[in-house]
Amino acid sequence: MTAIGAMTGAAANGSGQAGMTGTRSLSIRGLTKEYVRGKPVLRGISLDIAGQGITAIIGPSGTGKSTLIRCINRLVEPTAGEIWFQGMDLARLRGRSLREARRRIGMVFQEYNLVERLSVMENLLCGRLGYISPVRAWLRRFDPADIERAFELLDIVGLGAFATQRADALSGGQRQRVGIARAVMQRPDLLLADEPTSSLDPKTSVEIMELMAGLTAQHDIPVILNIHNVELAKRFAARIVGMAGGHVVFDGLPADLRDDHLKQIYGGEGWLE
Template identity: 75%
Template sequence: MTGHTGAALEIRGLSKAYVAGKPVLHGIDLEVEGQGITAVIGPSGTGKSTLIRCINRLVEPSAGEIRLHGQDLARLRGRSLRLARRRIGMVFQEYNLVERLTVMENVLSGRLGYVPLWRAWLRRYPSEDVARAFTLLDAVGLPEHATRRADALSGGQRQRVGIARALMQEPELLLADEPTSSLDPKTSVEIMELIATLCSEAGIPVIVNIHNVALARRFARRIVGMAGGRIVFDGPPEALEDSHLVDIYGGEEWL
């Protein structure tokens, strides 16, 4: 990333209530630097996914500002919102691939915001996009799977395609919503390593929701702990102690 200084993302007073008077997020303030992984941990239902989905406006914020390199995403509508969304890559828990399309077509769909609709419809992407897609498939370890249908892949392979598709956007920020929760422990580590390595090389900051505290400690440079729709811990992994985990998750029996 060139030309950007300070925080890549600035969130101010972000609130969200799906039902009036019952906020899921309570005035969240958060700044995310222009590099590294920020892991968001916390129990189910505490607003982690809502936070991530407010950032790319898959969920409409009730109040607050979400500034990506100074532009308030919360204010955007229509075409300006579509253009802003191109700048944010997303990796999903359930992969969100188009099952009947090939691996290559799924990766190339990361360019949908950039090519004319007729080109995408006819699957006539620019040659430089195709070349980049092959490079990314190589980077995620799937070069020989380019022509396979997505529904023929394992969960770990699908998530690798999802990462390649997100990076195909050349995003300024990558969001990952529980990217390892459907995967076995070994594959989970491999997926987190891929995200960490590829995003570090490309200079893309990452915000990842993750249930696995050990993975968060291993791969994140910063951990944000949420409870009841509020941030109750924010610091480096080495500062996260059992007492903080009790604040975040409640109870001590599970520790």
């Protein structure tokens, strides 16, 4: 199946070839994932993502959006294909080189993935990607420069007064602010966000998207965002990728995403009335 969007990804977010060759661009080739042999969830996805702006991935539940972004940081092992980033095929990295690559890729999760028993500040300082266990977190010594930066970031996300609060005492919106600050704290070259607003009310969702879009634009961090809310995707993304059945079926500008595309992505049409 071919993409029905009129524009290619590079043209769609206005960066052209230059963006594709930049140090923060990502190039996915023939990415396939089978959790069960012979039953691919991703069926040979190829995508070029420019090193700037938000690329939103939309598609029905179970179509492999989370699988796609989790293949990028190898929370999920790809079955086949290549994921080129900064001169390396992320799909093939192991050991130390994989750890180093992961350090440059931030992630924001739907369920925040904070270390609940640690303070907000400790989450920022040691919660990289949510991979680190609470034990390791406690044992970690912190660099004063990191502590200063963490305080700055907490102020920016509006949680300056919450540094010593335990993460489990925060509301969902506050938790996601911590999740975003933690990801930016890592100084990532790429941010992956998997349904960062799905657990939040509509107003808080917009505020969280504004915060994420603002912070990542300011720090020049490209974002790959999985999101169910098509309106939010259109409002904040430079480019929309529509997935269905393990393929990319739309790739283009938000303004070019029409109802017939949505029917192809989500199937049926009664829900569009």
